[in-house]
Amino acid sequence: MKYTITKDPHEDERVQKIIEISGQNIFSCYQCGRCSSGCPMAEFMDVLPNQVFMFLQEGDVDTLLNAKTPWICAACFTCTVRCPVGLDLAAVMEAIRELQLRKNYDYVDPYKVEDREELPPIAMVSNFRKFTP
């Protein structure tokens, strides 16, 4: 496990893009961990929310683009409201997803959704809005 920083993360374009889309200063995170400990989905994630911020602060966007975490976040805002420095983590997760989705990437395939009849419309609408471009 080794990561070589080749460039000041503050100058990284993709980090800047994430800051721009989310409107959050990702550098204000001080790694208290409260987002992760309160996250109802954390146990299913491969990168914990607090680690997401450390990766960003180190400029390692690639790891995040390949991680499951942004796609597991349920945008429940538990972390957002509890973050001591007021970071909207849900928006940052969305920004990371957006980097992918804006390349016309489908995370879910609507045709492969099971039990479409019984799912409430809001479930499908919200899922597709979050996971398709």
Add this chain to the structure above:
Amino acid sequence: MTEKKFDPVIVGFFCNWCTSAAADLAGTSRLHYPASIRPIRVMCSSTVDPVYLVRALQEGADATILGGCHPGDCHYITGNYKARRRVAIVKTVLKSLGFDETRVLLEWISGSEGPKFARVMNEYTDYIKKRGPSDFKYLDSLGGEKVD
């Protein structure tokens, strides 16, 4: 003076405890700002009579800036609040007379904020440069009174 570069005159009233100290710090830190700023030290922002601000504009300044301690931090307990009220009145009066009230600026700059001091001076000078010269000083009817 069609194409001549406009160099504004900005008189700065800086309170002794915060903004003067910030100006000292900006100097010590070798932070540069335009020579348009013409500073004077006063004991407290509250000591600045609205007359001083108007007088400066009358006598040729394109703008004035009043620097005080941050709210709640005043060395004289509440002087900066008084200054804030006075500046508000000056601005209202200027505006109602048809003058540009943005030529009076009140800023809170604490003694530790040297960089902020320099930044405010730079930004405000740029701003005034864009606004152009003040028309207030050309008002003959408001010519300066004699002082003894």
Add this chain to the structure above:
Amino acid sequence: MGKKVMFYPGCTLKGVAKNLEDSTVESARVLGYDLVELPGWTCCGAVYGLAQDSVKFTIANVRNLIKAQNFGKEIGDNRLLAVCSMCYNNLKRAHIDVMKNRDKLKTLDLFMDEEANYEGNINVMHYLQFLKNDVGMDKVAEMVKKPLKGLKVAPYYGCLLLRPDEVAIDDREDPHILEELFEILGAEVVDYPLKNECCGSYHTVDKKEIVGERTYKLVSVAKGMGADVIATSCPLCFFNLDKRQEIAKQKHSEFEHMPIVYFTQLMAIAFGLTSQDVLHFDKHYISPEEVLQKWL
């Protein structure tokens, strides 16, 4: 005829959550209010967009608000009620968003050149807020015919009634509005510590195992606290907690089922409205009929 108030049902109430719609409208009728469906409402979008550079999630909601603005003038009331947590959250956030961000509103107004501009005076309310602030819990108490004495209810708020802060209808960490309501309905309220935790939300579409795990945890803890039912206001929470018990049971053999109800169904029952035309127990995966038998 009761007093008319605008009602935004949302798509889900028109289908799988008929039980929520009818129990809401009928319970309001008992309290002297006619919930009139907002004419021509469109989908709220279910989730609010978080990207700063996008307005696409706001358009539909502002359009709904404009419709409410027009219809509100007709009936002389500016309150727009929603009972689905997602609808409430979206409409309210859109309202706050464009009020805070006038440039965004201007862009939207320009975009929707057919409609009138949004003036910003629509009061988006969740039905619970309406009960507490406008109807008054005293009035609710007055209408209770069959107190739900002995029924142990775990109130479940989920996320969208409480978060983010600007739309919260109550204290986000320790809300009490449902508790207050259920006590007035005569039920025994369980101190349910997970009442504001997420159910897994839209992951129910493509990651139902995860939602099954959430349901397992949320229902087991409620069971452990002695609850007979979990009561919620969100059709998605309802679906997840109800239907996904199937998966929870497959994964955890010791799991015990528990019926999930809408808070409005409990209101209806306490008000003596026990017809299936109002309650629609056929919409439940785990039927609450047995637990509620005493009051039906």
Add this chain to the structure above:
Amino acid sequence: MAMKRIGLFVCHCGRNIAGTVDVERVVKEISKREDVAFATHYIFMCSQPGQQLIEDSIKKYNLDGVVVANCSPTLHERTMRNAAARAGLNPYRVEIANIREWAAWPHEDNPEAATRVAIRIVNATIEKLKANASLHPLEVPVKKRALVVGGGVAGMQAALDLADAGIETVVVEKEPSLGGNMIRLSETFPTLDCPQCILTPKMNDVGGHPNIKLYTYSEVEEVDGYLGNFKVKIKRKSPFIDWNKCTGCGECAKVCPTTLPSDFDLKMATRKATHIPFEQAVPFKYTITYNGVPPCNAACPLHLNAQGYVAAAKAGRFDRSIDVVWERLPFAGIAGRICTHPCESACSRGAIDKPVGIREVKRFVADWAVKNDRKYILHVKGEKEKSVAIIGAGAAGLIAAHDLREMGYKVTVYDKLPVIGGMLAVGIPPYRLPQEVIDYEVQPLIDASVEFVLNYEVNEKNFEEIRKKYDAVILAIGTHKERHLGIPGEEKAMHALELLKKANLGEDVDLKGKKVVVIGGGNSAVDAARTALRFGGDVTIAYRRTRNEMPAIPEEIVDAEEEGVKFKFLVSPAEILDGKIKLEKMKLGEKDASGRRKPIPTGEYEMMDADVVVLAVGELPDASWAEKLGINVERNRIKVNEFMQTSLQNVFAAGDAVTGAWDWVHAAAYGRWAAKNVAHYLEGEEMEKVQIEMSSNLRGYKELAYPAKRHETKKLGMEERRTTFKEFNLGYTEEDVVDEAKRCLGCGGCAKCGLCVEVCESKAIDLHMQDWYVEEEVGAIIVATGFEVMPPEAFPELGGKYPDVLNALQFERLLAPAGPTEGIPRRPSDGKIPKAIAFVHCVGSRDPQNGVPYCSRICCMYTIKQAMLVKHARPDIAVYDFYIDIRSNGKGYEEFYHRAKEEYGVNFIRGKVSKVYKVGDRYRVQGVDTLTGRIVEVDVDMVVLATAAKGSSSVKELAKKLRIPYDEWGWLKETHLKLKPLETPVGGVFIAGAAQFVKDITDSVSQGSGAAAKAMALLSKPELEKEPLLARVDPEICAGCGRCKDQCAYGAISIDPVRHVAVVNEALCEGCGACSANCPTTAIQVVNFKKGQIIRAVDVLAEVF
């Protein structure tokens, strides 16, 4: 006046100035001025030769003013002024032109501009200097005494240092004892000393020091004056015990029946209302906590001390309990049986389960007195000549008779009935209130020579005679007339009063097997129904609203139902026929004025069998005769003014005759007021406005509410209840009454039951003691008010509402060897020793969104210490410590942390906890380990939250009085964080310890000593020197408008009432100049910063070139 011979000295500051600014050009430019006599430049003006140059030039050129153009005045203004002074020039005639920081350095990229700015600055400075006056420092006398606010470790250290230095020091502490937060601690990090061992000697030193005057249980009320001469008014809160007499024996606490949560133990234990906070308290004196009038007492129209007699009953002291009742009311047995008990409706316990059975407690002690032959004795306080007649021996009449007789008047009571008691005797059935009870409680009045004339009806014929015979008359004639419905067949009906009167006077009414319908929903309807039932009837109450709206006492309705009375709601009588009644059906409409929903007729009718119809639809006073005599009567009620006086001046009235039919307690309350004002009237004094209502916002101690149901009283057997008129409610048993009294939540704190007064041998207790004030004059003030920590309840997501989730200070008490659990941590919920404890750091700290932005500084260390102490006490308790960063930056701190980790087996997990919730009877802590990147869950039995520290909650009030600044978190602001951490902007006021910001004991003690040293330095001089740059008024042009006075933050300006001009107190003035900017006539100016000076400088600065 203006200077004409100014000297300019431009400094090169090596290359600092001269490298950018063309100093020679500056000198050349300035030399052109006529008022400049000499100008020069030199490489280092601040050096010895540089200063010499100035001195020599002043002498040589006879300079009358000097401008030194060099660096910031903060650096060398004093140097240059001293140099000038040596040369004989007044130092205030020297000004600095700062051309280094303000010209050379910021414009070093542009020497030309820098030089021009420098010239301008120098010119402006000369313009200002020209009108400078010669000044001399002011001298202010000093009071050689000091005040220390706060008796914690910092305050005590400061006080001891001052006192040891021979300075008389006043210490004010708001708690009853010295010690502050430190004395609450178990042990201290990193040395593990116990505060009991290291702090109590200091406390004793403070308590016994000849130079220290100690005021505990006191607060600073007002601060006046200024540096060296403060006048401080101190409020001494009443401890209700004379501390000069108190020996600390503790007998009072032994008998005190009132238990309150211990504030010293932060609710981790209870204590008595009279208490000493802890065993080593200084001073060792008892204090009684009294919060005010409790809601029960406030709600009682007679203001009986309900909490008091309940408290005495709790102690089993029924004798004391009945005495407390008798202090305000002789009719305990009557009240205990029939009062509508507003006290219980107001009782705080009602919000939790059911109110305390206050009335039944009173009933019990009244009966107890009868059984134990304790009689009430009416003590007449000095016989008076004047006499009063009271018409009516009912509730109002009896209490008025009692009160007036007690005051010494001769009292005669007339009543038309053959018995005493009025409606009590004939309106309330004997099964609720036996006549013996009335007779027994009236006997003390008869024994004290109150004359009763019975069977005597007062009317228009004999009233004038009575009025002439007595000095005053009170009409308390009650409501003995039936209201009529006006429906057909009404004459066939019987009236409730008629039925009740017969029952009371022992007459028989044969209702056996008859169907009886009682119309009405009030108390008399229920009474009539139950009476008819006892006469053998088959009774139904028909009421036009529903049960919820019935005005009768709810428990009486239940009793009636138990006995077999039936109810029919939402019907109103339309016609009474033979054997039948026609009823109209009703429905409920909107609420009416009484807050009850109005019945609305539906137009539908029904018939009901009714052999006898009893109407109980209300009673009216029979006041027609009074009206004939010229007494104003309105809506059948006697009209009185706010003093209970009728339109005839010596005639007063009270009771139901005035208010309309109400209840006993209100009738009695108005009767008492009538008596009080009759006495005022007879003595020619001013009368008092009637004030029945009183409010109390006290709400008992919820934590005292252990689960306990309200006790029910014993009742007579149902058969006897249904068929006889024997009293049906048998009251509490002795065990029940004590148990019931324990349910009281002690809203008022001390109940004033008086048990302690009885046992205090030194007669130190005075339950009527008031707060008092003392004044002290001091020269310096040290504020050491300490800190507070946020309560766990502020963090619901971390389980703050659970009993076993504590903040660290509470846990500290559990670890203290002298604490409530003797140093072994136990769960407050069940007293069990936990198997596992979780500590959570940074709760509310470092959290600007949900708490405070700063680090609370001490939490890491105390949490580590607590973890260690847990392990000390019980090594088998597992300890989990959730932290974000361990901040152990003190001497020996890091080593301490490592000991916890390496030797004690404390588990440290790096990550903030987000949720704590209950699972079974344990608590699940949901955390994270950010280092391994895993969610961590652990079940524990207790959770300790290291909650954020804030300034003491009362500090803001104090800071306003002292005019010192504070921040939003309650920390006092120092003058300079780095260099003047002990000073405040107000001269003579210093801060020490955690009042400035949270700090550990080491730092607090150091600051205490530091502040003391600062104060000593100040007080060591007989007089103080003060900068004379102050506001001065020109009385010639001052208009005395006072606008300057409003601007002054120091209260330094007053308006001379004689000359009508502003006057500046130079000792208070700080020279800010806020006044001058607001002066419309320029009369008030700061010396050497005069308006003319500034404007001339501005003119130079603003000029374009």
